[in-house]
Amino acid sequence: MNIRRVFMDGVIFNNPTFVQVIGMCPTLAVSNSAVNGFGMGLAATAVLIGSNVVISMxxxxxxxxxxxxxxxxVIATFVTIIEMVVQAFFTPLYEALGIFLPLIVVNCIILARAEAFAFKNSVLSSAVDGLANGLGFTLALTILGTIRELFGxxxxxGKTIMWGSFEPMSIIVQPSGGFLVLGILLAIFSIFTAKKASV
Amino acid sequence: MQKVVKLGLILLIVTAVSAGALSVTNNFTKDIIEQKAIEANLAYMREILPDADDFKVVESSAIADIIEVEEAYEAIKGGDTSGYVIKTKTSGYGGDVLILTGINVDGTIAGMRVASQSETPNLGTKITEDEFGSQFEGLSTDKELKLNEDVDQVTGATISSTAAIKGINASIKLFESVLK
Incomplete structure (x- = not known):
């Protein structure tokens, strides 16, 4: 199994959010700001690497x-450990993510990688697969969060960059806005990946 | 039959190891989490009653009689009680709203801070802003506060504003009936 290929698949060509379109509940719920999306992505990445490695072993x-x-x-154990660590050392993030942090347990990206990859592959490639899918998820959530925070x-x-008289579009940071932004991003991403595939 | 036992044993081992890992992590993080929670309250309490030297928890069974009240702290200044900070929990639009209300011993509100909320961004979240919160400062605790009479609500966020004032009224009630 080519490690490079595993990595690129997880981050881009088989991106959990933009290509597989799984794990939508946390994606829509916590991507209302860049830092929340990024934090959620990192927490899920830590769980993914841990669970992939142990399940592969x-x-x-x-x-x-x-x-x-x-x-x-295995997944629930890692999620609970991450939850306690985040609560102890990254309290503001813990408060921002709220219920969606423990809910990483039911994030289908993690179970999907365990079943589809870690259960059939070596420990090293499973670790890379976990890292890659986690980064793919983080990338997607951060992009989504940045766009929503910028307009919303x-x-x-957290740094104001729009001009002073800019009136925030509240809808963008609400759930309905999450669907709108995600839909547009999915469309853009599929144009990009479809072109790649036909070359 | 043998197979069932074998499967059960494997599951037992996996869950036992998991439980062990969790208890180690819990042991390690428990104290830090508790410390952080106290510190977070303390930071707000210092903002509300800046001249207090120390805060200590009020131990009274009467606190539990007012359901919204979570905990109460006594502010000490130069050996005397200078005021109280009361933490309340009420239901907002998106979940629980935790508010710390500071009351001076003379029966005026020193200030309020929203410690935790999950209200609608840009609407309900405005209860955390100064424009709303500072309206309470200096109001008397001799009667229950009313929305749009004593203080103006956040436009478009009646439920969030009501949750805030409910919490503050619960604090007033505790102060008037027990602490005073």
Whole structure:
């Protein structure tokens, strides 16, 4: 398995948000500002790397019949650890992410990577796959968050950059605005990837 | 039958190891989390009552009688009580609204800070801004405050504003009935 290929797949060609379109609930819910999207992405990346590595290590000892419960236990353990660490050391992020931090447990990107990749591949490539998918997710959430924050609040990463008389479009930072921005981004991204594929 | 036992054992091992990892992490982070929570309150309390030397928790069973009240702190200045800071929890539009209300011993409101909320961005979140919060400063605690009489609500955010004033009224009630 080509490590480079695994990496590019996770970040771009098989991007969890823009290509696979999975994990939409946290994507829409926490991408209302750049820093929230970025933080959520990093938390999910940490969980993905951890769960992919452990599941890959256990893959020979895991009977097929109970693989799903084992995946869930491993994922839930990592999520809870990350939750406690974020609460202790990154309290503002913990408050901003709220319920969506523990809900990483049910983020289907993580279970999907466990089932589709880590259970069948070596520990090293599973770690790379976790990192790549996590970064792909982080990239998508940060782009989404930056655009929504820019138009919805006139700032990026908390720094005001729009001109003084700019009236923030509140709808963009609300859930309905999340759908609008995501739809436009999906369209742009698929133009880009479709061109790549036809070359 | 043997297979069932084997599967069960594997699951048992995996869950036991997980539980171990969790308890280690919990042990390690527990104190830091608690410390952070106290510090966060303390930062707000220092803003509301800047001249207090120290704050200590008010231990009274009467606090639990007012359901909105979470906890109360006594502000100490030069050995005497200079005021109280009361933390309340009320329901807003998007979830719980936690408010710290400072009350001077003479029965005036020293100020309020929203410690935590999940209201609608740019609408309900304006309850955290000074324009709304500073209206409470200096108001008397001898009667319940009313929205749009004593203070102006945030335009378009009646539920969030009501949650805020409810919390402050609960603090007033605690102050008048118990702490005073």
């Amino acid at each position: 256990l893959r020979k000892a895991t009977p097929d019949e109970i693989r799903i419960p084992i995946f869930i236990v 609040a006139g700032s990026v990463f």
